[in-house]
Amino acid sequence: MNKISRLAVASGVAASSVLLLSGTAFAHVSVQPQGEAAKGGYATVNFKVPNERDNASTVKVEVTVPAEHPLSSVMPQPVPGWKAEVTKTKLAKPLTVHGKQITEAVSKVTWTAAGGKIEPGQFQQFPVSLGRLPEDADQLVFKALQTYDNKEVVRWIEEPKEGAAEPEHPAPVLALSAATGDHHGGGAASDDKNAAAHDKKHDAADAKTTAAAASDTTARVLAVVGILVGAAGVAFGVLAGRRRAA
Known part of the structure; x- marks a missing residue:
């Protein structure tokens, strides 16, 4: 009987450890498209920001747009309780979109709490429209900073490497699919x-x-x-x- 009890306790501890480790592994800032993100097209993506802390709330999120693949259009969707700010940077090499030259592109999007916050045990999604997506890349890496109301800043900036273990603070990665024939993915x-x-x-x-x-x-x-x-x-x-x- 005692042996059975000890086995039950050990199993419970093991299961709790697995859940805890799983939660830690997946509780990071990520990005996923609504539908698909096709090369050369436009897409709406969600930046998912979970709260990792038990005693603090997230009050600021900063996402950096990769400079090596500048995007001519980056538009955040309004999120209740949050203020979005778009930062633009002058391009060293202008982009040509629909026959027009674009001399600057969005380099960062910042969401700051304005009545809202991400409390412990919760997450928030921040939708953004992106385009035109590059045709010469398979993915886009968006480095992110997550700020808590206790002044702690978590830097999600480590780029995952193929075949290697996931880093402790991986940057959000958007996988790009093959170009399609419609006006959004062509x-x-x-x-x-x-x-x-x-x-x-x-x-x-x-x-x-x-x-x-x-x-x-x-x-x-x-x-x-x-x-x-x-x-x-x-x-x-x-x-x-x-x-x-x-």
Whole structure:
């Protein structure tokens, strides 16, 4: 009986240790796409930030955009209770997107608690729209800093290496899938073609609006002329009547 009890206790301790170690291994800042993140396209991703501490809350999150693969568009989605700030940096080599030169790109996104916080035992997701994703890379590494209300800062900046054990503070890694043929995941030619089609449609709408406005103006002018002609006819009739009466 005592042997069975000792085995039960040992099993319980082992199970608790596994759960504790698993929690520690997976309780880090990560990034996952909503759908897929295709090379050469655009994607919305979620930066998932769990709270690792039992006696402090997360009040600030900073995510650095990789400088070796600058992105022309980085737009954070509003998160209730958090203020998002986008920092831009001048590019050494301008990007060409839809025929336009981009001379600066987002280098960092910072979320600061503004009434909200990530309490112990909780996590928060921070959605961001990214594009255009590089075509010459299989992944993007976003280094992150997590600040607690006790002033502690955890630096999630270690890049995982293939075949090696996971580092203690791994940086969030976004895996990129193969380019697709649609306007969100296609290459430069696809995006430029869609941009040109959009511009053509916009120009056609403007031309239609201009034609309608011109037609409306012409109708108003003719109406005014008709009123003036009518008024002149009435006046002429009155004068003619007076002359006959005289």
